[in-house]
Amino acid sequence: MARHGKLTVIGAGFYGSTTAMRAAEYDVFDTVVLTDILDGKAEGLALDMNQARSIEGFETRVVGQTTTPDGGGYEAISGSDVVIITAGLPRKPGMSRMDLIEVNAKIVRGVAEQISKFAPDAVVIVVSNPLDEMTALTQKATGFPHDRVFGQAGMLDTARFTHFVSEKLGVPIGSVKTLTLGSHGDTMVPVPSLCTVDGKPLRDFLSEAEIEELVVRTRNGGAEVVELLKTGSAYYAPSAAAARMARAVIEDSHAVLPVCAWVTGQHNVEGVYLGVEAEIGKEGIHRIHETELEQAELASLQTASEAVRAKQSDVANL
DSSP states (O other): OOOOOEEEEEOOSHHHHHHHHHHHHHTOOSEEEEEESSTTHHHHHHHHHHTTHHHHTOOOEEEEEEOOTTSTTGGGGTTOSEEEEOOSOOOOTTOOGGGGHHHHHHHHHHHHHHHHHHOTTOEEEEOOSSHHHHHHHHHHHHOOOGGGEEEOOHHHHHHHHHHHHHHHHTOOGGGEEOOEEEOSSTTEEEOGGGOEETTEEGGGTSOHHHHHHHHHHHHTHHHHHHHHHSSSOOOHHHHHHHHHHHHHHHTTOOEEEEEEEEEESGGGOEEEEEEEEEEEETTEEEEEEOOOOOHHHHHHHHHHHHHHHHHHHHHTTO
């Protein structure tokens, strides 16, 4: 198998370390770098992951690196083709994603500045919460073109919606296709008109009330996991989404994925990071797919864009 390129995952918590392991097991990167501010944590996890290579049959090498708030250790990310930012505090029960904004903005800004210094040609995937705002902040802090900075949200939210539909109907997960757009939060826009089961419209299987029930559960999907865990937040499904996005970049696959991307007039929305379908490759976002939506869905997407626009403007100064 041809391997090439370097992926860096910033933050070695459950989310970051699981993302690094998934990416290494893909066996498409030469190197995966995992960093963390806790002394020795990233190095210990990398050693553990490397010892799994002969069992799982992958050659990708994992490198751990402790970093410091003043930028020490970041030379390890030099030459990265893709950087995933997972750094920041997770939610606790009762917290919204927006409750994290000020503290995580400081963390993400510091990380973004180091990425700009040591990996100036990287494509950056943001997963820190609140997602839409942290994606906008990362682009401003790095100074990178908008196409090289995007966020992971739609893939995760779509995966949750797909799971809930599959469980509701008792059908194989592979038979269900769903889509969510908009923001990663209260103005998330699931798109029932484009959801199918075995190629047939979801509305042939569920009533509007039943679909709405699943939409609400999808919108609150992260909070549901947080409440059950009591400490920490989701990381298995989120890491799967982030690793798959990184793979689309390094393989230049042109896969069309729902992500948080900079829109430039699509869906009559301009100049904001928003959940849309986008074609992903080695330069980041190749183009936005202007998915055909019903009028009510389009209106909801435009409402979401205005909500996140205001928040993204505020976060730029944090």
